[in-house]
Amino acid sequence: MSMIDQFLWVIFPYMCMVVFIVGHIYRYRTDQFHWTAKSSEFIEKKRLKAGSLMFHLGIIPVIGGHAAGLAIPQSWMETLGVSDHMYHIGAVYIGGFFGFLTLGGMILLTSRRFTIKNVRQLSSASDMIVNVLLLFIVIMGMYSTLVTNVAQPDFNYRETISVWFRNLFLLRPDASLMLNVPLSFKIHILAGFGIFALWPFTRLVHVWSVPLNYVGRRYILYRKHRKI
Numbered sequence: 001m002s003m004i005d006q007f008l009w010v011i012f013p014y015m016c017m018v019v020f021i022v023g024h025i026y027r028y029r030t031d032q033f034h035w036t037a038k039s040s041e042f043i044e045k046k047r048l049k050a051g052s053l054m055f056h057l058g059i060i061p062v063i064g065g066h067a068a069g070l071a072i073p074q075s076w077m078e079t080l081g082v083s084d085h086m087y088h089i090g091a092v093y094i095g096g097f098f099g100f101l102t103l104g105g106m107i108l109l110t111s112r113r114f115t116i117k118n119v120r121q122l123s124s125a126s127d128m129i130v131n132v133l134l135l136f137i138v139i140m141g142m143y144s145t146l147v148t149n150v151a152q153p154d155f156n157y158r159e160t161i162s163v164w165f166r167n168l169f170l171l172r173p174d175a176s177l178m179l180n181v182p183l184s185f186k187i188h189i190l191a192g193f194g195i196f197a198l199w200p201f202t203r204l205v206h207v208w209s210v211p212l213n214y215v216g217r218r219y220i221l222y223r224k225h226r227k228i
Helices: 003-030 046-071 074-079 084-115 117-122 125-151 161-169 183-201 203-208
Strands: none
Touching: 003 161, 003 183, 003 203, 046 084, 046 161, 084 117, 084 125, 125 183, 125 203, 183 203
């Protein structure tokens, strides 16, 4: 096993996770004023609304599917009565549907940012990079699911990628598990860790700004002023 493999599948993932955690702490302590999505809705609304809706409706189930596939061992799934066939149907058909929904949303949002002059001028370099990288990650994920899995039906990522991923968090990294993984999966994974490293320094931080305090906040009363 080469030093490149050790770097890609051991050092690089840990670097990205450290940057993700430390970067968020640093930005929260020093730059809360810019902790925002910087909406450009006032410039163009139609494509933003459609793209954002498609992306958010798709990405939540996609993330859930990734979490289940990577974090839950195959043996546990079988214990719960989820056979390989059932899992395959869920991953390909249900995952594919939400993947296409996410992809459609990202295409709309990315094209909007690059083709509408005023939106492009309002965007920072990090905005452009994040849009392109997210679109690339979704494309590679869809390619891996719908093309690579068909071309290489004997490959089971739950016996390689999932085990490697869990071992990272158990502090037992094993780069050898990734040696025979198809290239499309490798690119998808590396790009995914890359977006985690960029996350704290981009508009993606708005994901954590959930206004939960609104639920218990007092009502704001508006009264009409009457001249006496």
